[in-house]
Amino acid sequence: MTxxxxxxxxxxxxxxxxxxxxxxxxxxxxxxSVVKGNAYGHxxxxxxxxxxxxxxxxxxxxxxxxxEKVFSCKKxxxxxxxxxxxxxxxxxxxxxxxxxxYIFDLNFVHEVIKASKKVNKPAKVHxxxxxxxxxxxxxxxxxxxxxxxxxxxSECFDIRGLCTHYAGAESIxxxxxxxxxxxxxxxxxxxxxxxxxxxxxxxTACSAAAMNYPGTCMDMVRIGIxxxxxxxxxxxxxxxxxxxxxxxxxxTRVLKWKSKIMTIKEVKQGEFISYGTNYLAQEDKKIAIIPxxxxxxxxxxxxxxxxxxxxxxxxxxxxxxxxxxxIVDVTFITNVKRGDEVILIGKxxxxxxxxxxxxxxxDTMNYELLVRLPQNIERRIVN
Numbered sequence: 001m002t003x004x005x006x007x008x009x010x011x012x013x014x015x016x017x018x019x020x021x022x023x024x025x026x027x028x029x030x031x032x033s034v035v036k037g038n039a040y041g042h043x044x045x046x047x048x049x050x051x052x053x054x055x056x057x058x059x060x061x062x063x064x065x066x067x068e069k070v071f072s073c074k075k076x077x078x079x080x081x082x083x084x085x086x087x088x089x090x091x092x093x094x095x096x097x098x099x100x101x102y103i104f105d106l107n108f109v110h111e112v113i114k115a116s117k118k119v120n121k122p123a124k125v126h127x128x129x130x131x132x133x134x135x136x137x138x139x140x141x142x143x144x145x146x147x148x149x150x151x152x153x154s155e156c157f158d159i160r161g162l163c164t165h166y167a168g169a170e171s172i173x174x175x176x177x178x179x180x181x182x183x184x185x186x187x188x189x190x191x192x193x194x195x196x197x198x199x200x201x202x203x204t205a206c207s208a209a210a211m212n213y214p215g216t217c218m219d220m221v222r223i224g225i226x227x228x229x230x231x232x233x234x235x236x237x238x239x240x241x242x243x244x245x246x247x248x249x250x251x252t253r254v255l256k257w258k259s260k261i262m263t264i265k266e267v268k269q270g271e272f273i274s275y276g277t278n279y280l281a282q283e284d285k286k287i288a289i290i291p292x293x294x295x296x297x298x299x300x301x302x303x304x305x306x307x308x309x310x311x312x313x314x315x316x317x318x319x320x321x322x323x324x325x326x327i328v329d330v331t332f333i334t335n336v337k338r339g340d341e342v343i344l345i346g347k348x349x350x351x352x353x354x355x356x357x358x359x360x361x362x363d364t365m366n367y368e369l370l371v372r373l374p375q376n377i378e379r380r381i382v383n
Contacts, residue, residue, distance in 0.1 A: 003378045004291035004324070005259040005344065009046055011053070011383050013252035017227050018054050020250050025210060025217045032081060032203070034224035035070060036062040041370035042228060042255055043379035044069045050254075050381055051227070052078060060222050064090040067099050081126065083222075084136075091115040091123070100124040100160055104136040109149055116156035126161035127192075127199070131184035132177060133167040140188050147195055162189060162199035166216070170208035170233035178209070182216060208232035211240055229253040230355055230366050253355065256346030257373070260339050261310070262289045264330065274319025274327055279304060286331045288315070290342050293324045297373040298344065302326075306358075308342050311335065312349035 021031065033056045034040075039047035044066065048059060052075055059074065061067050062084040070080050082101035086094060086108075092115045094101055103109050103125045112123050127146070130137035138146055150157050164185050168174035185204055192199065203220035205213070210221045211232075229251045231237040241247045267273055267285040288310065294300045298321055306317035308328055315328040330336045345353050355366045 003376065005257060005296055005377055007041075007043065007373065007377050007379045008256040008258070008346075008382045009042055009050055009254050009379060010252070010256065011050060011381060013229055013254045014050055014227065015054050016250075016252045017229050017254070018051075018056070021210070021221075021223055021226060024214070025221055028219075029217045030058060030201075030220040031056060031227075032058040032060045032220055032222045033227060034060045034206075034222050036060065036066055036083070036224075037367075037371035038066075038373075038375055040224060040228050040367065041373035043375070045073045046379040046381055048073050048078075058220070064094065064099075067094065071097060071099070083128075088115075092119050095119050095121050095123045098124060100126060102126050102128040102136070102163070103146075104128040104138060106142065106145060106149070109146065113149070113153045113156045116153075122156055122158040124158045124160050126163050126201075126203075127159065129162065129164050129185065129188045131164045131166075131181040131188070133165050133181070135165070137164060140184070140191065143188065143191060143195075147192075147197065150197075159197065159199060161201035161203055161220070162192065163203045166204065166206065166209050166213075168208075169206065169212055169216075170236050172235060172239075178213060182213070206232070208236050211236055225367060226251065228255065228370070234356075253346065255355070255370070257344040257377075258346065259290050259292045259342045259344060261337070261342060262291045262325070263338055264288050264336060272319075274303075274322065276320065279319040284331075285318075285329060286333075286336070287318070288328050288330045288336060288340075288342075290326050290328060291324060292342075292344065293322045293326055295323045295374070296377065298326060299369075299372075307353060308344055309348040309351055309353055310340055310342055312351060314351065 033051045035044050038044055048070055057078045059070050060081045060083055064086050067080050067082050080099045088111045096119050116123050128137040130139045166178050166181055169178050201220050202218040205216040205221040207223050207226035209216045225232050267281050269281055269283045271281050273279045292298050300321045303320045307314050311333050313333050315330050317326055318329050319327050345358055
């Protein structure tokens with residue numbers, strides 16, 4: 001049974017984006033595919049399969065429930081890394097299933113020790129350090145306490161990596177802050193090495209840092225938004241394009257979101273359309289009803305300002321977006337009929353509704369818009 005709208009994931013687009021990323025990092029630097037937030041709205045199950053087909057074998061998630069979803073569909077050799085939340089009772093499951101995860105405070109480390117001893121197996125952990133984001137991570141002054149715990153319970157830990165996260169590498173306004181974070185990370189790394197701990201993998205770079213601060217790529221990069229064909233910010237693309245002769249965007253959007261026309265009807269001049277008195281027809285109108293509304297992830301903010309593509313023509317959203325439906329003006333579109341394809345995000349012919357333009361209309365970040373796409377929308381992989 002198909003849903004009222006469908007999300008298509010284009011295999012060739014992901015291949016293009018990964019090739020671009022690989023060409024901009026050292027050939028020995030590993031890519032961890034960040035699939036938190038339901039793979040940025042693309043669908044964990046479908047995207048993991050797609051990424052593994054393009055040679056990716058390392059996936060980063062935020063929480064244990066996301067890790068479980070990846071675990072259920074990944075190939076045996078692929079690695080999962082939890083960058084955020086683990087309930088105490090979930091730690092045993094992670095250890096037993098070789099799920100790697102961040103440690104970032106001493107209370108949690110004690111829970112890891114208890115879980116490790118209970119299952120008689122070391123935890124594969126990444127030490128997250130606080131370098132200036134002021135979110136999660138050990139500060140330099142806490143490192144000695146951490147090392148005491150790991151030394152005293154060495155059988156409980158397989159220390160896989162050392163990591164941090166940068167506070168806004170996508171904006172030049174944060175340049176001084178990022179440079180300070182880089183120095184702090186290097187200082188903490190030297191401190192650890194001097195105390196006999198040599199992390200197997202150092203990783204600090206997200207998509208923005210990988211592009212704007214190449215020196216941060218290290219042993220592994222955690223690539224999220226760029227693998228999906230989007231830039232972390234317009235500024236990041238401008239910084240890249242400024243150095244290129246060809247200013248064309250090299251990334252290709254993986255996601256297309258589409259629906260179909262449910263019905264078409266005529267509305268007379270002077271009549272209101274949709275709920276209330278939000279839209280008054282100034283002339284006779286031909287309208288199309290689309291079975292997508294705010295319950296489907298199409299924001300109510302887009303009432304009277306959103307656009308879709310039908311028959312390679314832009315059509316305006318008119319009236320209030322309903323829970324399950326919206327109305328678009330097809331007065332000037334020829335040969336329009338029930339069942340015609342409606343593009344909500346993506347290309348149709350030479351025209352495109354981009355995620356960036358879509359998010360600008362709804363006053364949201366492209367990240368936010370994508371992760372809000374409901375999980376129950378059908379995802380299909382296309383070539």
